[in-house]
Amino acid sequence: MxxxxxxxxxxxxxxxxxxxxxxxxAQPVLRAQWLTSPxxxxxxxxxxxWRTAPAATNFVQRIPRNGDAATQRSExxxxxxxxxxxxxxxxFDSAPDSIAQQLGRRDADDLYSDWFYVGxxxxxxxxTAFVFGVNPRGVLNDFYITNDDIDNADVSWDAVWNVVxxxxxxxxxxxxxxxxxxxxxxxxxxxxxxxxxxLNFSRTxxxxxxxxxxxxxxxxxxxxxxxxxxLVGLDSLRPPSRTEFVPYVRTQxxxxxxxxxxxxxxxxxxxxxxxxxxxxxxxxxxxLTASINPDFGQVExxxxxxxxxxxxxxxxxxxxxxxxxxxxxxFGATRTFNSSDPPRFFYSRRIGRAPQRNPSGDDLxxxxxxxxxxxxxxxxxxxxxxSGWQIGVLNASTPLEHADVLRSNGQVTREAVExxxxxxxxxVRKLLNGGNTGVGVFVADTRRFTDDSLLTMRIPSSAxxxxxxxxxxxxxxxxxxxxxxxxxxxxxxxxxxxxLQRANYRSYQRPxxxxxxxxxxxTALNGHYGALSLAxxxxxxxxxxxxxxxxSPGFEVNDLGFQVRxxxxxxxxxxxxxxxxxxxxxxxxxxxxxxxxxTNFGGDLLERRYALFTEATLLNFWEISAFTSFAPxxxxxxxxxxxxxxxxxxxxxxxxxxxxxxxxxxxxGLDLSRTSDVAGARTTGVEGxxxxxxxxxMRLRVGPELSANQAVxxxxxxxxxxxxxxxxxxxxxxxxxxxxxxxxxxxxxxxFSPWLSLQLFLQPFASTGEFTRFKEFxxxxxxxxAEYGVDRGTVTRAADGDLTVDPDGAGASAPFVVxxxxxxxxxxRGNAVLRWEYRPGSSLFFVWSQQREAELYQxxxxxxxxxxxxxxxxGRHVFLIKYSRWIGR
Numbered sequence: 088m089x090x091x092x093x094x095x096x097x098x099x100x101x102x103x104x105x106x107x108x109x110x111x112x113a114q115p116v117l118r119a120q121w122l123t124s125p126x127x128x129x130x131x132x133x134x135x136x137w138r139t140a141p142a143a144t145n146f147v148q149r150i151p152r153n154g155d156a157a158t159q160r161s162e163x164x165x166x167x168x169x170x171x172x173x174x175x176x177x178x179f180d181s182a183p184d185s186i187a188q189q190l191g192r193r194d195a196d197d198l199y200s201d202w203f204y205v206g207x208x209x210x211x212x213x214x215t216a217f218v219f220g221v222n223p224r225g226v227l228n229d230f231y232i233t234n235d236d237i238d239n240a241d242v243s244w245d246a247v248w249n250v251v252x253x254x255x256x257x258x259x260x261x262x263x264x265x266x267x268x269x270x271x272x273x274x275x276x277x278x279x280x281x282x283x284x285x286l287n288f289s290r291t292x293x294x295x296x297x298x299x300x301x302x303x304x305x306x307x308x309x310x311x312x313x314x315x316x317x318l319v320g321l322d323s324l325r326p327p328s329r330t331e332f333v334p335y336v337r338t339q340x341x342x343x344x345x346x347x348x349x350x351x352x353x354x355x356x357x358x359x360x361x362x363x364x365x366x367x368x369x370x371x372x373x374x375l376t377a378s379i380n381p382d383f384g385q386v387e388x389x390x391x392x393x394x395x396x397x398x399x400x401x402x403x404x405x406x407x408x409x410x411x412x413x414x415x416x417x418f419g420a421t422r423t424f425n426s427s428d429p430p431r432f433f434y435s436r437r438i439g440r441a442p443q444r445n446p447s448g449d450d451l452x453x454x455x456x457x458x459x460x461x462x463x464x465x466x467x468x469x470x471x472x473x474s475g476w477q478i479g480v481l482n483a484s485t486p487l488e489h490a491d492v493l494r495s496n497g498q499v500t501r502e503a504v505e506x507x508x509x510x511x512x513x514x515v516r517k518l519l520n521g522g523n524t525g526v527g528v529f530v531a532d533t534r535r536f537t538d539d540s541l542l543t544m545r546i547p548s549s550a551x552x553x554x555x556x557x558x559x560x561x562x563x564x565x566x567x568x569x570x571x572x573x574x575x576x577x578x579x580x581x582x583x584x585x586x587l588q589r590a591n592y593r594s595y596q597r598p599x600x601x602x603x604x605x606x607x608x609x610t611a612l613n614g615h616y617g618a619l620s621l622a623x624x625x626x627x628x629x630x631x632x633x634x635x636x637x638x639s640p641g642f643e644v645n646d647l648g649f650q651v652r653x654x655x656x657x658x659x660x661x662x663x664x665x666x667x668x669x670x671x672x673x674x675x676x677x678x679x680x681x682x683x684x685x686t687n688f689g690g691d692l693l694e695r696r697y698a699l700f701t702e703a704t705l706l707n708f709w710e711i712s713a714f715t716s717f718a719p720x721x722x723x724x725x726x727x728x729x730x731x732x733x734x735x736x737x738x739x740x741x742x743x744x745x746x747x748x749x750x751x752x753x754x755x756g757l758d759l760s761r762t763s764d765v766a767g768a769r770t771t772g773v774e775g776x777x778x779x780x781x782x783x784x785m786r787l788r789v790g791p792e793l794s795a796n797q798a799v800x801x802x803x804x805x806x807x808x809x810x811x812x813x814x815x816x817x818x819x820x821x822x823x824x825x826x827x828x829x830x831x832x833x834x835x836x837x838x839f840s841p842w843l844s845l846q847l848f849l850q851p852f853a854s855t856g857e858f859t860r861f862k863e864f865x866x867x868x869x870x871x872x873a874e875y876g877v878d879r880g881t882v883t884r885a886a887d888g889d890l891t892v893d894p895d896g897a898g899a900s901a902p903f904v905v906x907x908x909x910x911x912x913x914x915x916r917g918n919a920v921l922r923w924e925y926r927p928g929s930s931l932f933f934v935w936s937q938q939r940e941a942e943l944y945q946x947x948x949x950x951x952x953x954x955x956x957x958x959x960x961x962g963r964h965v966f967l968i969k970y971s972r973w974i975g976r
Contacts, residue, residue, distance in 0.1 A: 130251035157299035180258035187293035208285025243410035247928035285315030306667035309625030331975035334363035344961030351455025373470035391914035415479030421620035424661035442504035475518035506537035550646035598815035614641030676703035853953035857946035928973025
């Protein structure tokens with residue numbers, strides 16, 4: 088659950104800290120001073136330069152009293168030498184004992200704390216900025232802004248820099264050292280030919296919820312970096328350092344539970360790895376990053392899930408190499424407040440995914456297979472040139488991966504489970520008209536080169552996506568029109584194309600779809616996706632958007648992207664009324680109306696949805712939001728997974744989310760949701776959160792989640808039967824399912840210093856499902872079923888739980904078997920990470936992780952007890968030590 092505290096802090100540390108100014112024609116100016124003597128980074132501000140350099144003062148509030156002078160005074164000065172930029176800040180405070188100063192690890196952006204940020208637009212393009220922040224306890228926070236927009240703030244970006252903060256009787260101070268190598272700028276010649284940089288400062292006083300700026304703007308003002316002030320006096324600036332190296336060494340011990348051990352999987356295994364990254368600064372403010380054998384052993388495991396749908400579950404990217412500068416590859420989204428789940432054109436988790444084939448066969452005795460395909464190497468080029476070109480290029484390769492296989496005859500073989508694959512993504516965008524207009528292109532390409540392995544995996548040999556996008560803003564970026572058009576081309580053998588045509592998000596085989604043509608001899612599949620949006624993205628009260636999207640039936644991006652829908656056209660609208668300023672009842676509030684209308688390419692109405700969402704921050708800093716959504720009856724072309732159209736029953740959804748004052752030591756949150764339809768299906772979810780901060784350096788978060796689902800249309804299987812004339816020669820078998828699911832998220836953070844932290848995470852999980860009233864779909868374009876053994880046919884249950892169904896009870900149709908469906912799944916995910924950044928950019932990790940899983944073919948609705956039993960299940964454990972060192976200046 089994204090807590091209200093997290094959202095409010097992100098607003099304070101991202102939205103506010105985008106560092107805006109009042110008017111483009113009245114930008115403040117600050118002069119940097121060249122350092123003539125060494126500066127000791129201790130936070131004391133006792134060097135002569137902090138007395139003689141010009142100071143930035145007169146901060147102005149954004150909230151709660153927009154336009155008023157800041158309640159607390161700040162003075163900021165900037166100096167630089169041949170290697171770094173230095174920032175000295177004095178934050179005066181009339182009540183120093185009330186300064187919020189929670190300690191946390193780096194980038195812990197949901198701390199309750201005061202903050203100070205500095206942002207540099209070193210490109211001078213009024214679109215991008217490098218932002219560095221610190222709290223009174225010296226906790227670092229940094230992020231990177233692109234496209235002059237809060238939505239393009241890359242909070243995963245980590246620069247190599249340092250800062251020291253101190254508290255005293257007058258307030259608190261901070262002294263930053265930011266190596267020039269971490270900023271991107273150009274120097275024409277050796278010295279002196281540097282354009283002025285964009286600059287801004289921001290301060291947050293947490294106890295009053297106050298955000299103030301050196302060059303502020305109202306909350307309704309559009310743009311962000313385009314409103315920065317100006318930093319001059321950089322005449323002595325040298326070109327930045329051109330190279331950085333971050334080698335690493337890792338060693339680990341992995342243990343397996345007894346049930347998982349075999350000839351190839353020992354009870355304990357010692358392994359190690361060596362690799363690293365190299366970064367090279369190129370002309371035109373570009374950076375080339377090379378990675379050899381990247382390691383992600385310290386990355387937290389994905390949560391356990393039970394997926395009863397026909398669609399893949401989306402997991403967030405967690406690997407640092409792919410998170411860094413991820414915005415450089417962003418493509419496929421328009422400026423809108425409402426869209427219909429568009430495809431993701433680049434889903435980096437496809438690179439290094441789990442092998443796509445598992446050896447099988449009745450004679451299989453033992454298998455040794457890796458959990459992930461290793462990444463042999465990767466190259467990444469990114470940056471924004473002074474002339475306004477935004478460039479992102481990534482190329483990565485994964486080797487041919489084999490599994491060790493033991494057959495019952497004693498034969499040991501090595502079988503291919505993932506082919507040698509090359510992944511390539513290029514994203515280029517040109518900014519025009521002072522950054523108000525942008526035109527870009529995108530290409531993603533996947534090539535697999537091992538034909539023998541492809542024969543058993545039924546995956547394409549090549550997949551290419553190409554597209555163009557555009558955006559134009561006017562009236563000081565208040566209004567925006569944006570759009571994109573893309574095409575995909577996937578090639579492979581006929582069995583591969585048959586699989587793709589039958590995929591549930593496409594369903595070319597649908598018997599009543601006259602606009603679709605299933606071709607068993609096809610060796611290529613192609614299609615298009617397009618979108619067009621008109622939006623008002625700034626203004627004091629009214630915002631809104633209108634968006635049209637369409638995804639043709641043959642569009643396919645899942646080799647290097649993520650897609651759950653094709654054959655889809657939609658028109659989505661949003662209208663928001665907001666009050667971003669404090670009033671008698673709240674600090675801010677908004678209400679938004681949404682509507683969505685969707686059809687497939689055959690004109691069948693698939694979705695009508697109307698929703699109202701409201702949210703408010705109250706005067707006592709409590710946050711509350713609520714939504715209601717109504718969906719009239721439409722048609723469903725995916726329910727039967729390749730079968731004819733069915734009806735989608737009328738449905739209603741509601742939700743409520745509440746969070747108490749985030750300034751307190753103990754914070755509570757509650758999230759309630761419920762969806763029901765007229766056919767009797769219903770889903771109820773309850774999610775709670777407790778955030779306890781008994782000490783500045785300690786934080787305990789507990790988040791129980793419980794959901795109850797009653798489905799009446801759970802698809803089971805399809806049985807061909809010529810007697811089923813009404814459903815085009817097939818019987819579509821369904822069941823009711825009652826499901827309960829619970830998880831208990833626990834996180835404990837203990838921060839010894841901004842550079843040394845211990846994090847503990849534990850997530851037990853249990854899910855159970857009981858399947859009853861097995862039945863078959865009877866009437867296309869309706870929501871109609873006949874239950875076996877009641878409305879038609881007979882059902883016999885075997886001792887092992889399998890069902891034998893005679894669908895008509897008269898012998899005209901062949902009986903078929905429905906395997907046992909009931910289940911109980913429990914799992915435990917946990918890890919402990921001790922992280923020591925012993926010098927900027929260099930780290931030492933000690934990691935212990937565990938994964939426990941158990942699955943039963945029966946329904947046990949005592950999920951609380953199952954949750955407890957997860958701790959006793961046999962588990963897989965990994966003990967890891969990783970050492971890395973940054974080499975640069």
